[in-house]
Amino acid sequence: SYELTQPPSVSVSPGQTARITCSGDALPKQYAYWYQQKPGQAPVLVIYKDSERPSGIPERFSGSSSGTTVTLTISGVQAEDEADYYCQSADSSGTLPVVFGGGTKLTVL
Amino acid sequence: EVQLVESGGGLVKPGGSLRLSCAASGFTFSSYSMNWVRQAPGKGLEWVSSISSSSSYIYYADSVKGRFTISRDNAKNSLYLQMNSLRAEDTAVYYCAKGVGAPISGIYYFDYWGQGTLVTVSS
Numbered sequence: 300s301y302e303l304t305q306p307p308s309v310s311v312s313p314g315q316t317a318r319i320t321c322s323g324d325a326l327p328k329q330y331a332y333w334y335q336q337k338p339g340q341a342p343v344l345v346i347y348k349d350s351e352r353p354s355g356i357p358e359r360f361s362g363s364s365s366g367t368t369v370t371l372t373i374s375g376v377q378a379e380d381e382a383d384y385y386c387q388s389a390d391s392s393g394t395l396p397v398v399f400g401g402g403t404k405l406t407v408l
Numbered sequence: 409e410v411q412l413v414e415s416g417g418g419l420v421k422p423g424g425s426l427r428l429s430c431a432a433s434g435f436t437f438s439s440y441s442m443n444w445v446r447q448a449p450g451k452g453l454e455w456v457s458s459i460s461s462s463s464s465y466i467y468y469a470d471s472v473k474g475r476f477t478i479s480r481d482n483a484k485n486s487l488y489l490q491m492n493s494l495r496a497e498d499t500a501v502y503y504c505a506k507g508v509g510a511p512i513s514g515i516y517y518f519d520y521w522g523q524g525t526l527v528t529v530s531s
Contacts, residue, residue: 300470330514330515330517332517332518334453334518336453340523341503341524342521344517344518347508353519383452385452385453387453387517387518389512389514393512394512396511397458397467399445399453399454402452
C-alpha cells in the first residue's frame with residue numbers, strides 16, 4: 300500500500316518559520332493537500348494543489364513541492380497555529396484515491 | 409454556508425452494525441463527490457470511502473472493504489455509511505467531507521468537513 304511520511308513533531312518559537320515535510324513516491328505525479336486540525340475540531344484545508352491557498356487562510360501559510368517531498372511552510376508562526384497538520388495525496392496507480400500522512404504535531408514554544 | 413452534519417454514531421458490540429448519515433446543505437449536493445474519513449482516538453486521519461456525484465464510482469479503503477457500504481440520496485442531500493461486522497479497531501470519530509474534483513482524477517481533496525460522529529465498538 301502507498302504511504303505518505305511526515306515527521307511526528309515540529310517545534311518552533313513564535314515569529315519563526317515552521318516547515319513540515321511530507322514524502323511519498325507518487326508526489327512527483329500527484330498533487331498534495333494540507334489540513335490543519337486543532338484539538339476537538341474537524342480538519343481545515345490550508346493548502347491545495349501543492350501551493351494554492353484557500354480563501355480565508357492567512358498568507359503565512361504556503362506550500363511547495365520538490366521531487367518526492369512536499370513542504371508546508373508557516374512563516375511568522377503564531378500561537379494559534381499550534382495544531383496537527385496532515386498531508387493528503389493519492390497513489391499513482393489509480394487505485395487509491397486518497398491517502399493521508401501520519402500527521403505532524405506543531406508545537407509553538 | 410456549507411454545512412455537513414453527521415449522525416448515527418454510538419456504542420455497538422463487536423460484530424454489530426451501524427448506519428451513519430450526513431445531512432448536507434449550502435451547496436448543490438448532487439454535483440460533488442462525497443467522502444467518509446475517520447480518526448481513531450489519539451490517532452491520525454484515515455480515509456474510509458468515497459462516492460462520486462452520481463454514485464457511479466465508489467472506492468473503499470482495504471480496511472473496510474466488504475464490510476462497509478457508502479451510498480447517497482441526492483434527492484435528500486444525504487450521504488450514508490452502512491457499517492457491518494464492526495470491530496474494535498473501527499472505533500473512531502467518523503467525518504463526512506465534501507470532495508473537490510473526482511477520485512482518481514489527479515485532483516481530489518476535501519474543502520468542507522462535518523464535526524464528526526463517534527462510533528465505539530466494544531463489548
